[in-house]
Amino acid sequence: MIEVERRFSLIPSIKDRLLQKAGSSEIQVTDIYDRYHSEDLALTDRWLRQRNGDWELKVPVNLGRTLGSATYREFSGDPLWKELGIAPLDMEGSLDPSLACFAELRTTRTSFVLLFQGSSVNVTLDECSSPDGFQCSVGELEILVSTEDEIDAATQILDRLFSHLAVNHLQDNEGKLIQFIRQCRPQFHKRLVQAGISIP
Ligand code: V4E
Numbered sequence: 001m002i003e004v005e006r007r008f009s010l011i012p013s014i015k016d017r018l019l020q021k022a023g024s025s026e027i028q029v030t031d032i033y034d035r036y037h038s039e040d041l042a043l044t045d046r047w048l049r050q051r052n053g054d055w056e057l058k059v060p061v062n063l064g065r066t067l068g069s070a071t072y073r074e075f076s077g078d079p080l081w082k083e084l085g086i087a088p089l090d091m092e093g094s095l096d097p098s099l100a101c102f103a104e105l106r107t108t109r110t111s112f113v114l115l116f117q118g119s120s121v122n123v124t125l126d127e128c129s130s131p132d133g134f135q136c137s138v139g140e141l142e143i144l145v146s147t148e149d150e151i152d153a154a155t156q157i158l159d160r161l162f163s164h165l166a167v168n169h170l171q172d173n174e175g176k177l178i179q180f181i182r183q184c185r186p187q188f189h190k191r192l193v194q195a196g197i198s199i200p
Helices: 012-019 035-042 077-084 148-165 176-184 186-194
Strands: 002-009 025-034 047-051 054-060 072-076 101-116 119-129 135-145
Touching: 002 148, 012 119, 012 135, 025 035, 025 176, 035 047, 035 101, 035 186, 054 077, 072 077, 101 148, 101 176, 119 148, 135 148, 135 176, 176 186
Parallel strands: none
Antiparallel strands: 002 072, 002 135, 025 047, 025 101, 047 054, 054 072, 101 119, 119 135
16 A cells, blocks of 8 residues: 655644544554664665564655655565565574664554545554654654555645644654654764755
C-alpha cells in the first residue's frame, strides 16, 4: 500500500479534542534502526527498521517531490527482501545489538479511524522517547491508497480534514525518526542534508 500522510504537533489540547471523537486503541511500538543497514539505505531515502521485531521498509514513490511532502510505499515480508535485492537479514546473527543500534524509538501510539468525505482516515497520536533521552509528540493523519493516481485526491482530503479540525499541519512534515536524527545524530543528519533528504 501507499501511505499518504500529513503530520502535526501533538499538543495536549489537540489530543484531548481528537480523542473525544472516536473510540481509540493504545499500543506500544518499538522501532529499531540498526547502524549497518539502515544508515546506508537512509542516504538513498529508504528506511529499514524492525518494528516490534518485524522488518519493515519504506521507499518513496513520488520522486521529484519537494522535501517533506514525500509519500512512501511500505514493504514487509518477502516483497521487502525482493525490493532490497538481498537475502533476509538475521538480526540475531549480527553484531552486539547495543553497538549496532542507530536508533531505538519507543512509542505509545493511540490510534483510531475517522470517516471523512467518504474516506477512512487513520489518525495516529504518538508519544515517543528513546534511551538517548529524546522525546517527541507527533500526530498523523493518513489515507492508504493502492495506486499513485490516487495520491493527489487523498492529499486534498487530508488538507480539508486539517481545516475541518482546525489543526495546522507541520510544514516540514517531520516524523519521529528525522527529529531524533537531527537532535541525537547531528553528524549523520548533516549527511542527510547533503544528500537532499532532510532540511538543515
Ligand atoms: C525518516 C523517514 C522514515 C522512517 C519512519 O519515520 P517515523 O516518522 O519515525 O515513522 P512512523 O512511526 O510515522 O511510521 P508509521 O507508523 O507511520 O509507518 S520514512 C521517511 N522518512 C524520511 C523523511 C524525510 N526525508 N523527511 C521528512 C520530513 N520526513 C521523513
